[in-house]
Amino acid sequence: MQASQALEVDQAREFVVNYQDKRSGELRLSMKVLEKAMMWQRLRQISEEAATIEGVVDAVRPGGLMVKVYNCLPGFVPGSHVNEVSSLHEY
Numbered sequence: 503m504q505a506s507q508a509l510e511v512d513q514a515r516e517f518v519v520n521y522q523d524k525r526s527g528e529l530r531l532s533m534k535v536l537e538k539a540m541m542w543q544r545l546r547q548i549s550e551e552a553a554t555i556e557g558v559v560d561a562v563r564p565g566g567l568m569v570k571v572y573n574c575l576p577g578f579v580p581g582s583h584v585n586e587v588s589s590l591h592e593y
Contacts, residue, residue, distance in 0.1 A: 562590045
């Protein structure tokens, strides 16, 4: 997606400075880095609350399941934490 598709003129948004070119001083801003940081902050909060979060199984590994949380953050669920299934490949 191009910036012109994601942003409108005079729209206020928060960004993170992702990179600064040493020669030109030009800044590379990122909404994606900020959004991921906010998601990780929310996951820490959920963990502290001992709440449940849903993830989508992305792959099966010998020791467990690779999952995606919020459609972008990777996670791992050990096979010993998966209940009521005879084989992880059922996922």
